[in-house]
Amino acid sequence: MAQKPxxxxxxxxxxxxxxxxxxxxxxxxxxxxxxxxxxxxxTPAMENLSTLMGKYGEEGDKLLFKILNSGNYLAGVDPSLLxxxxxTKLTTQISEKGLRYDLTVPFARFVVxxxxxxxxxxxxxxxxxxxxxxxxxxxxxxxxxxxxxxxVGSDSLVNEVELxxxxxxxxxxxxxxxxxxxxxxxxxxxxxxxxxxxxKMIDITVAIDKIDKIGIEKVNEELADRGxxxxxxxxxxxxxxxxxxxxxxxxxxxxxxxxxxTGTLGVKELREVVDGTLALGLNAELDLDVSLARGxxxxxxxxxxxxxxxxxxxxxxxxxRYDNLTGVFGMPGISGVxxxxxxxxxxDVLNGLDLYPEELRAGSKVMFVNFGGAETLASLKAVKALxxxxxxxxxxxxxxxxxxxxxxxxxxxxxxxxxxxxxEAADGTxxxxxxxxxxxxxxxxxxxxxxxx
Numbered sequence: 431m432a433q434k435p436x437x438x439x440x441x442x443x444x445x446x447x448x449x450x451x452x453x454x455x456x457x458x459x460x461x462x463x464x465x466x467x468x469x470x471x472x473t474p475a476m477e478n479l480s481t482l483m484g485k486y487g488e489e490g491d492k493l494l495f496k497i498l499n500s501g502n503y504l505a506g507v508d509p510s511l512l513x514x515x516x517x518t519k520l521t522t523q524i525s526e527k528g529l530r531y532d533l534t535v536p537f538a539r540f541v542v543x544x545x546x547x548x549x550x551x552x553x554x555x556x557x558x559x560x561x562x563x564x565x566x567x568x569x570x571x572x573x574x575x576x577x578x579x580x581x582v583g584s585d586s587l588v589n590e591v592e593l594x595x596x597x598x599x600x601x602x603x604x605x606x607x608x609x610x611x612x613x614x615x616x617x618x619x620x621x622x623x624x625x626x627x628x629x630k631m632i633d634i635t636v637a638i639d640k641i642d643k644i645g646i647e648k649v650n651e652e653l654a655d656r657g658x659x660x661x662x663x664x665x666x667x668x669x670x671x672x673x674x675x676x677x678x679x680x681x682x683x684x685x686x687x688x689x690x691x692t693g694t695l696g697v698k699e700l701r702e703v704v705d706g707t708l709a710l711g712l713n714a715e716l717d718l719d720v721s722l723a724r725g726x727x728x729x730x731x732x733x734x735x736x737x738x739x740x741x742x743x744x745x746x747x748x749x750x751r752y753d754n755l756t757g758v759f760g761m762p763g764i765s766g767v768x769x770x771x772x773x774x775x776x777x778d779v780l781n782g783l784d785l786y787p788e789e790l791r792a793g794s795k796v797m798f799v800n801f802g803g804a805e806t807l808a809s810l811k812a813v814k815a816l817x818x819x820x821x822x823x824x825x826x827x828x829x830x831x832x833x834x835x836x837x838x839x840x841x842x843x844x845x846x847x848x849x850x851x852x853x854e855a856a857d858g859t860x861x862x863x864x865x866x867x868x869x870x871x872x873x874x875x876x877x878x879x880x881x882x883x
Contacts, residue, residue: 621720633658734748
């Protein structure tokens with residue numbers, strides 16, 4: 431007996447009904463990107479590993495899917511590398527490419543590679559899948575879509591304010607209530623100075639980024655494992671537990687970090703972004719979260735994370751400021767800021783809250799019954815006329831029993847069935863049956879088109 435086919439863990443198939451829902455999300459996000467003046471690009475699914483490695487931190491590098499070189503990939507490999515202890519060196523010899531981990535690093539590569547063809551500041555959006563060799567769980571997949579918007583070539587914090595407005599508009603259209611969390615990487619650097627561990631900045635951010643997942647006690651254990659002293663860990667905890675309104679938290683941070691030049695600058699940047707955002711107004715709830723770190727190493731300023739308020743799931747959007755990401759590709763000094771919508775998690779949220787428009791349920795608005803012969807030709811002509819008018823419709827392909835055709839329309843959630851029998855074909859009419867209300871009427875084809883519009 432043949433083995434039942436399957437797909438890799440952490441990936442999913444999507445039916446037509448599911449794709450209609452996903453495209454609703456993509457189309458909503460894309461329309462807002464365009465509204466804010468972003469231009470679309472695409473980059474390859476795979477990049478050279480030299481482009482990807484070292485951009486996401488040690489943990490990110492481990493989650494990269496590597497692609498074996500084509501042909502005999504072991505040809506010329508030193509046999510002594512074929513043991514577990516030397517797998518890292520072996521990987522560099524047998525794999526030159528990897529699946530992209532996110533869209534930001536490929537975008538940085540794109541900017542440098544096409545520097546003579548783009549105008550700064552450059553506003554781009556990108557909607558494509560990414561891959562991470564993560565442990566699959568609820569809301570976390572190995573293959574998922576990101577919808578990114580970035581501005582490069584501008585240091586202005588107006589970009590951050592605009593991106594927060596963009597986020598707010600996307601989720602307003604989708605009907606999802608959200609909390610937008612903010613922090614600043616310079617604030618985290620100032621905190622590291624304050625607790626006497628400036629050299630442990632990366633270790634601190636990687637650990638505290640997990641507070642929501644594993645809790646403060648486990649984070650403290652990880653910080654100790656990463657070499658922080660008990661005194662530094664004890665000094666860090668009350669800072670991470672700063673409470674109050676956004677303004678009160680800003681004031682507390684301003685006081686705490688007064689002796690740190692970097693930390694003070696971070697608070698100043700946060701205040702400018704917060705003040706600009708609140709002045710414009712926001713449907714979302716705005717929160718200042720000192721523990722927000724976002725583990726990616728390339729962030730240097732503002733950090734953004736979005737959570738759904740009515741559905742338990744991880745971050746559904748994130749992003750931040752990166753001052754020199756293009757520097758690793760030989761183009762230093764180009765600042766950028768961007769956000770990424772996690773389309774797959776947003777899909778899960780909309781499914782859980784049932785927030786999709788009713789009209790997404792059907793692919794076609796009308797199905798024509800097939801009687802065969804001359805009636806089929808008359809129906810095909812009517813189908814062509816409806817499609818020319820922008821009405822989605824189809825003709826049942828086989829002249830089978832009416833009961834079977836109607837069952838198909840029902841199961842496909844098609845709201846109207848059109849009937850062109852011998853009499854309708856003779857006088858140029860069509861009988862329209864409303865499948866929801868159970869009513870029907872016979873009208874001229876032109877009138878049917880107007881009604882269906």
